[in-house]
Amino acid sequence: MKMRDTFIKPMHPEGRRFVAIFAAITVVLFLVWEVLGWVGLGLTIWCYYFFRDPQRTTPTRAGLIVSPADGVVSLIEPAVPPAELGMSDQPLTRVSVFMNVFNCHVNRAPVAGRISAIAYRPGKFLNASLDKASEDNERNSLCIDMEDGRQIAVVQIAGLVARRIVCFVTPGTEILTGQRFGLIRFGSRLDVYLPDGVPPMVNIGQTMVAGETVLADLLSDEPARVGRTG
Template structure:
């Protein structure tokens, strides 16, 4: 399958973005009537809005054992942490990998590893900067507990950020999903936390750029120690 030059720039848009693009476009039209230079600013913001809600196809590795990133962005935290109590994953610390999304990243979220959604848990909260550690416990969030085929479970949590004002979760308890399948979206800057199963080490480093559904986050068949990285 070939990739055209046009397809590298023009991406499908998530349905959640249609009304916002329409609003931005209407504002741009009004700004043109007021003063043409303002209208072009409105056009630029409309393009950004479309770009924010882009929903491109991704090529997910299908080898058994590979866990992929649930979000585009940068690994901002990597440390042991107790999963949110509402997920029912126990009270012992698990390795938590946090992926921070800025307002220019694609915000469609994808399931890290195939399994059954055993719990969907929403919790109201604050809207602190999503890059802060305390955002995991204090910010508005929506968590999924996912049971894998081998019986083990992991957690993935959508966390609202400083300007994020809506978490969209499109899956229900009992639903079976494949690795890399879409499960939701967070509007306007946010973060995803992944709680790895006990004994599974991350294969990513703080500061690494992640691509949802494609970047390998961990390999549950490997006994490789956590990786370290250097800026080049």
């Protein structure tokens, strides 16, 4: 990898108009006062960085569930999947990955399969790290049917700053593990509802990389992992 590639990442097309707006405002700020112009330039660079879309190397071994988002595991708890998906009303293990405004916000499929349902629900814009954000905030939920007949729900949740959830796929789409399926603008969270009896292989506070970090293993009988912060 070239040194340039370490710092310069591809930008998702969704970010082009935002970067253009930031850049235009920056030009005006330079005309008004140079100090403000430099502030605007910094914000323009941040906006580009926010919409970065780096390549990821996804593990392809059967049974692996990968993280759908960059960020930190903020919650692991039993919860019922969103009712609008029409899935089981029994609690499943929910793993929440919180993305701050400096994380890459492109979302990737946790497993391969067929998207059987997508349901958008408007809502509030509470801090996405809070537990009640799963119920109260704007969200877009997807149900993925896997080859073995089991289902996984993945939910895009808007955050305190986020005001726009983007989804690139439609019901009936066949998706691959790690494939891009959406993004959320400016701070948010992704929830994954694991199939019944599948323990997570991550811990609260663990840093996740979308499309790469293994979140769980459908074929493993290993118990849920415990971790230590140090």
